[in-house]
Amino acid sequence: MKLSNQNLIPILAIAVGGGILFTILPLPSGLAFALGAIAVGFALPYFTSSQSKSSQVDNSQSSKTLYVGNLPYRANENEVKKLFSEYGEVFAVRLMKDKRTGKRRGFGFVVINSKDADHAIEQLNNKEYGQRTLKVREANEPKNGDSSEIR
Structure with missing residues (x-):
């Protein structure tokens, strides 16, 4: 305990x-x-x-993770957090980068209050942001595959 x-x-x-x-x-x-x-x-x-x-x-602070695709490469975590904060309480933003170059890959994940997730998806999916059309949906669970199996 x-x-x-x-x-x-x-x-x-x-x-x-x-x-x-x-x-x-x-x-x-x-x-x-x-x-x-x-x-x-x-x-x-x-x-x-x-x-x-x-x-x-x-404990009503349950959360959902949203996938955000087709982000402008120049977008940063603070800008994305500010965008999603208009539609609900955002707990975290993680934008993915290329391992070798360190450049952003144009997608990421937003952890948002579950009450607000559906509204944020509805409002932001297919919305123009930085001259690109965002793709927003609920993220899939990460795969637990062992990397040693992939050879």
């Missing part, structure tokens, strides 16, 4: 409170530690379940 900062604060509060409580009672340190661990074990599911419910509400 991965602990976030929101989960860590109640655990620390329980640990400190348990430490104070068990130092007042005349218990050996090993037994006090064991009782504190048991108390945290019982309290932890309560805190994590209440935190996960609230994070499900806040």
